[in-house]
Amino acid sequence: MASSREMxxxxxxxxxxxxxxxxxxxxxxxxxxxxxxxxxxxxSYAAKAWQVLTHVTGQPGHSKLHPLLTERPEPKHALxxxxxxxxxxxxxxxxxxxxxxxxxxxxxxxxxxxxTVGRKGRDLLLRMRKPILADFSNMPATPKFxxxxxxxxxxxxxxxxxxxxxxxxxxxxxxxxxxQITKAKKLLPLEIENREGLVxxxxxxHAGGTAATYEYEPGQxxxxxxxxxxxxALQVYQAVLESQASEHAARMIAMRNATxxxxxxxxxxxxxxxxxxxxxxxxxxxxIVGGAEALAEK
Numbered sequence: 001m002a003s004s005r006e007m008x009x010x011x012x013x014x015x016x017x018x019x020x021x022x023x024x025x026x027x028x029x030x031x032x033x034x035x036x037x038x039x040x041x042x043x044s045y046a047a048k049a050w051q052v053l054t055h056v057t058g059q060p061g062h063s064k065l066h067p068l069l070t071e072r073p074e075p076k077h078a079l080x081x082x083x084x085x086x087x088x089x090x091x092x093x094x095x096x097x098x099x100x101x102x103x104x105x106x107x108x109x110x111x112x113x114x115x116t117v118g119r120k121g122r123d124l125l126l127r128m129r130k131p132i133l134a135d136f137s138n139m140p141a142t143p144k145f146x147x148x149x150x151x152x153x154x155x156x157x158x159x160x161x162x163x164x165x166x167x168x169x170x171x172x173x174x175x176x177x178x179x180q181i182t183k184a185k186k187l188l189p190l191e192i193e194n195r196e197g198l199v200x201x202x203x204x205x206h207a208g209g210t211a212a213t214y215e216y217e218p219g220q221x222x223x224x225x226x227x228x229x230x231x232x233a234l235q236v237y238q239a240v241l242e243s244q245a246s247e248h249a250a251r252m253i254a255m256r257n258a259t260x261x262x263x264x265x266x267x268x269x270x271x272x273x274x275x276x277x278x279x280x281x282x283x284x285x286x287x288i289v290g291g292a293e294a295l296a297e298k
Contacts, residue, residue, distance in 0.1 A: 004280060007272060011266055014265050014266050015262070015266060017258075017262055018258075018259050018263060018266070021255045021256075021258040021262060022255070024255045025252055025255035028251040028252035029252050031248040032177070034141075035244045035245035035248050036174070038142060038241055038245075039238075039242060039245050042237070042238060042241060046234055046235065046237075049231045049234050052227070066225070068156065068188055068190070068228045068229065068232065069189055069224075069228065071189050072165040072189070075110055075166055076110065076111070077110060077113065077163065077165055077166075078110040078111065078113070078166040079113050079115065079158055079159075079163075079168070080101065080113070080114050080115070080167075080168045080169075080170060081115045081151065081169045081170065081236065081239075082097065082098075082101055082118075082170045083097070083117040083118060083121070083172070083239055083240060083243040084097050084098070084116070084118035084124075085118050085120050085243075085247045086118050086119045086139065087119075087120070089251055089255070090247055090250040090251040090254055091250050091253065091257075092250075093246070093250040094118075094120040094124070096182055097170065097172060097182055098121060100170065100184075101170050102128075104170075110165070110166065112130075112131075113164070114131065115132070115134050115135075115154065115155065116132055116134075116135045116136070116137075117240065118136075118137060118243075119137040119138070122135045122137060133154075136151055141244075143237070143241070145234070145237050148240050149233045151233070151236050152229070152233025152234075152237070153229070153233065155187065155188065156188070156229050159188045166188065166189075167186070167187040167188035168186055169184070169185045169187050169235065169239055170182065170183070170184050171239035171242055172243050172246035173242050173246070174242050174245040176249075177252070177253070178249075180246035180249060180250060185235065185239070187232055187236075188232065
């Protein structure tokens with residue numbers, strides 16, 4: 001059994017760690033509030049932008065409207081944008097994302113290249129010898145659209161040049177402080193998973209029950225040339241905000257759990273220290289009593 005001095009040192013070190021984790025929890029709580037505010041300010045607009053894009057694909061002959069909406073007949077390459085954190089201490093946040101990416105694209109039917117957003121994802125993919133096209137690390141704490149739009153522009157350029165035939169986005173969707181879900185979204189060409197609810201938002205012919213077809217001014221192609229790349233970059237920007245809010249929430253929960261575990265460990269160590277101290281006192285008393293009896297016999 002460890003000595004009382006060693007037990008004291010262990011208790012002191014665990015208490016110091018709990019102070020650090022408590023401070024990190026407070027910092028993450030402040031950051032997650034700011035991230036959620038930024039996320040809430042753009043989520044409605046990004047959702048409507050996504051609905052506009054999905055509604056455009058529902059127009060007659062949408063595949064001929066814009067190259068970014070055109071499905072390649074024989075795709076040969078795929079590009080995946082992976083969003084992770086720059087730092088650790090966020091529980092299983094980064095590990096879950098990479099595990100999801102590998103489970104989905106490790107045996108994909110097309111050769112896959114990656115664009116990493118975040119140092120942790122880049123390091124893990126490099127360790128697994130995955131091809132990385134570009135890396136965007138050290139993102140600002142409160143990113144602006146201009147600082148993130150380069151990611152979307154790179155994906156659009158790769159698709160238009162024919163270097164890739166599919167662009168997928170992997171990010172973490174912020175549901176609540178205690179729940180974040182890793183999600184995948186196909187950016188290019190646009191893939192519609194569910195059209196229900198979109199027709200109603202853009203007007204419905206209640207007499208016939210069919211969706212309205214819109215006319216574009218000054219021209220359909222001119223508007224789409226501006227709208228589709230910008231809205232594609234907007235989806236990337238929204239995913240960055242979702243991922244940052246999820247990262248800070250995951251780190252806050254992880255630090256809270258670490259603080260609670262440290263408190264439990266301090267309690268267990270304190271109990272063990274009391275037992276060691278009581279045993280030492282008992283041994284001292286036994287030595288004194290034994291010495292006194294020996295002197296009495298003499």
